[in-house]
Amino acid sequence: MSEYSKSGVNLDKLKQYHNFIANYLGSSRLEVGIGHYAGVIKFDDKYLAMHVDGVGTKTLLALKTGIIEPTGVDCIAMNVNDIVCVGARPIAIVDYLALEGEMDDVIQKVMKGLKAGAEEAEVNIIGGETAIMPGVIKGYDLSCSAIGIADALKTGEDVRPGDVVLGLASNGVHSNGYSLIRKLIDEGKLRLDDWAEELMKPTKIYVKSVLSVKDKIKAVAHITGGSFSKLRRITKFGISLKMPEPLDIFKAIESAGVSHEEMYKVFNMGVGMVIFVDKKLKDDVIDTLAKRNDVVYELGVVTEGNGIKISTYKNSIVYL
Structure with a gap:
């Protein structure tokens, strides 16, 4: 049993839920179906x-750390980063903030x-909803639609x-795997x-970086929950990756009791x-991104077959 499952998050079960929802709600009218990074429909010529x-x-x-403001950035990032993964430019956001009770400080910082x-993403926040839901929400919950x-x-x-x-460097943990992290802290x-x-650094926003090379690339994948298994959304061909040495925060999480292999799955x-x-x-793509001061890694290649092979900084092999 994985440490993530022990924390209450079973990625295999979550994938089953995703598959059920996609099959139940999917429509032939969608240009990009449910289960990709964003749903897409054709509207006139756009x-x-x-x-x-x-x-x-x-x-x-x-709430524990008092470092609240970055979660507002996280919410924008988790949405706009997925929007650019289908080649679209994000243009508008609505947010949903649910509170356990009156939380003036949270409202202001979020x-x-x-x-x-x-x-940063050059999108407009055009509305949203704020609700107080005692008994349903613990602390606060924040989401957006883009x-x-x-x-x-x-x-x-x-x-x-x-x-x-190619890979673009992250700020750190970003905004997934926190149930596991909280378990280790507890x-x-x-x-x-x-x-x-x-741990509270905000998710990096990649919109400008991706759009700067959009016409030169084939596809983009935002690495969030489920880690590099997300690459299956892009291609069924094989992928061979050689990962760079990670930031110290990832080494600390691993040392706290998460297996080396599971780190690359979460x-x-x-x-x-x-x-x-x-x-x-x-x-050309690397040069364009470097001029923006993006940190770019040449991770590997697409291969024949259908497996994802990750060579880690410890020279271990992780298969997905």
């Missing part, structure tokens, strides 16, 4: 992409974070063996006082966004 996501249980650590994230627009989609249909896989295996600042391990590109355009 594609409209929509996505909804939240911050998750990171909000509980926000709104400040939402505003900062929206400005809409984006595109002239053409990037869904990975043209990804082929030989294509290069058990005294990971000291919150030592890692509060690192966390982003320092890579928050993955880009698929034809090898002939690889250098």
Whole structure:
């Protein structure tokens, strides 16, 4: 049994839920079906992409540490990063904030974070909902819905063996795996006082980076819950990756009792966004991103077959 399952999150069961929902609600009218990073419909000569996501249980650590503002940025990031994964430019956000009770400080800091994230992603927050729900909410819960627009989609249909896989560096843990992290903290295996600042860093917003190379790439994958298994949304071909050495926070989580293999099945391990590109355009894409001061890793290649092989910084192999 994985440590993540012990914390109350069974990724296999969650995948079953996702598959059931996609099959039950799916429509032939969708340009990109349920289960990709965003749902897409055709509207006149444009594609409209929509996505909804939240911050998750990171909000509980926000209350413990008093570092609340980054969760507003997280909420924007988790949505706009997924919108650009289908090749769309995010244009508008609505937020949903549910509170356990009156929480003036939370309201002010969350709104400040939402505003900062929206400005970074160049999207407009056009409305939302705030609710007080005692007995239902513990602390606060924060989610957003986003809409984006595109002239053409990037869904990975043209990804082929030989294509290069690039990675954009993450800020840290971002906004997934926090049920497991909280379990380690509650058990005294990971000291919150030592890692509060690192754990509460906001999810990096990749919108400008991805859009700067959109016309030169084949596909994009946001690495969130389920980690690199997310690459299955892009291609069924094989993928071989050599991962960089991760930030210290990931080493600390592993040392607290998570197996090396599970780390690469739960966390982003320092890579928050993955880009698929034809090898002939690889250098051009890297140069463009480097000029933006993005940290870019050449992770590996698309291969024949259908497995994901990850070579870690410890020279171990993880198969997904």
